[in-house]
Amino acid sequence: MKRLIISTAFTLTIIILYQFIDINLFAIDLPRRVSAELFKSLRTDPGVETEIVLLDIEYIDLDTVKTYIELLESFEPKSIGVNLCNIEDTSEILNKYLSESKNIITCDCDKNSNKRTSGILTPKNEITHFKTDKNSYFELQLSDNLNGLKERGNNKERINFRGTDRYFRAPLSEIENIVPEVLKDKTILIGFLRDSLVTPMNYWYGRPGDNIGDMSDAQISANIISTINRNEFINEVNPLFRVLIILAAGLLCTVLIRLVRTKYNVVNFLLGLVILIVLNGLSSYIIVFAFSENYYLELNEVTVVLIISAIVSIYWNTKSRQGTSLQQSL
Incomplete structure (x- = not known):
């Protein structure tokens, strides 16, 4: 529960920061790249x-x-x-x-x-x-x-x-x-x-x-x-619903990395990376699907939220495993 609360706090902090600072990671930010392509190539040509x-x-x-x-x-x-x-x-x-x-x-x-x-x-x-x-x-x-x-x-x-x-x-x-x-x-x-x-x-x-x-x-x-x-109006997704999607992505990332943890740090890192990529791709799909239904959804914060959630979750898993190993050795 503590981890979920911390993850939620991190996510809300990032969302608030984005209102003042646009953290543009376009090279690795799939949801942002998808949003940028919606009108050009990800819809039926009008x-x-x-x-x-x-x-x-x-x-x-x-x-x-x-x-x-x-x-x-x-x-x-x-x-x-x-x-x-x-x-x-x-x-x-x-x-x-x-x-x-x-x-x-x-x-x-x-x-x-x-x-x-x-x-x-x-x-x-x-x-x-x-x-x-x-x-x-x-x-x-x-x-x-x-x-x-x-x-x-x-x-x-x-x-x-x-x-x-x-x-x-x-x-x-x-x-x-x-x-x-x-x-x-x-x-x-x-x-x-x-x-x-x-x-x-x-x-x-x-x-x-x-x-x-x-x-x-x-x-x-x-x-x-x-x-x-x-x-041909485009509906804007409710801001609260948008925040809930970003929160859900961050929490899901935290929970999944926790569930699939192993005793090997390298494996934990790779699994965390896979989960990050999959959730980033899922977020991008939601953006495209919403647009196909005539709704515009922006999830620019998701990539940063997922990266931080993955890093923190992997760190927690590593720290938890080290604590368990220390107890067993004693």
Whole structure:
């Protein structure tokens, strides 16, 4: 019982530490590696989004952009969203046109505005969630399923990402060459499609250090709108349930190593290593299974918990055997 209490205390301490210090052992941390691959390779590839079109401003003079947007409106799209927040240049002509238009929704670049992007940017330049507490956010104004979103009752949601190849994308300057049916009754997002932000679709996502961006803000907006319109929400596993899983893994590791102990230290070490690997693999399987059921479960602490539980348990077994041997010799 004493060992189980100590193991529980160790586990809870590690979970608390992770709230302040991200101990990233990516090279040996299988659950973390699995979590990093969920959107990229551990699920059924989502279909092509046919209702959203991305138009890249590229390096067009912004005064000219107004002309292209006027032409775009003649194709009768369902809605047009413009995000110029990652463009340093400005144009009074374009700004005046956008502010006076009743058919175009413009993303406000002011971080304190209620009409800014709903994407939540972390200090690591990563975006995984979006805010849902105000209907005035840029993406929410362009969405059709706000009732479904509000019924969930969350202040933020996890973005269900598609790859960049799942959206029709073209240069704004080539709009005259696009088949009208591609644009008619569609949601059009216009922006500078520079890969400046990091998402779970990034090859290096989850690894230590700074990562190069893999999506632009307009592409992330497209993913947010798709998540809402297609009702493809991902449920977050209850934090208490997550803690219970981590506690169970640590306690199970302690109990199993105790049960299989032998009089040989080398054998005890190898058995402890096998138990650690098996439980780490089981934790990873639970993550994948939960995701297949539309639940996101993060168990980043499990590897550290299992390593410490295994080391302490093997030490206890060795110390216990030495004590028994000493008593027998006396």
